[in-house]
Amino acid sequence: MLIKPCLLWMRCPGDSGDTTVFWKGEARPARKDDPVVKLFGALDTAVAYSHKAANLLQRPQSRIMRLVAFSLMELGFYLATGKPEYLDTAYELYRRALKLAYTIAPPEPLRAWLACSSPECSAVDEARVWIRWAERRAVSLDSTAAKLMNQLSNLTFEVMRTLPHIQYRHRRVR
8 A cells, every 4th residue: 555645646745846845843845945844854865865874884984974864853853843953963963973083084184175985985985975965954043053053064074084085196297
């Protein structure tokens, strides 16, 4: 049995470009190009890519990326409901991921651009890019969410540093 029998009739809700979005505990009709709908779309994508990275990695990096994904999910619950306990949980998951990342961080500082040289590193980079994209969508809507997403994307960069990569530094030609 299909969960959405409307598929059989080709008339599912939202087919005409509209939807209902939950924002801070209120359901409201919205167009699919509404900034809130775009934020949730970017957040959903960031969660998916964070799980993808976690699935490709070994521990402890896989655990860090899974915690990043769960933190983003809790952040989404907060944005949809407005309930502060979801935001608290999102921050707690971030702190747990940060603690793990700290234990595996390379001792040397990064002094060049980082370019991934493995599929695993590239998967983490994809997650980082989507978290940044969601952050840009959140900036005008919820500064608290944007701040946490900024921290999460920085954390994913730290995970990238623990995976195979090359460092690129431009040298001037004389």
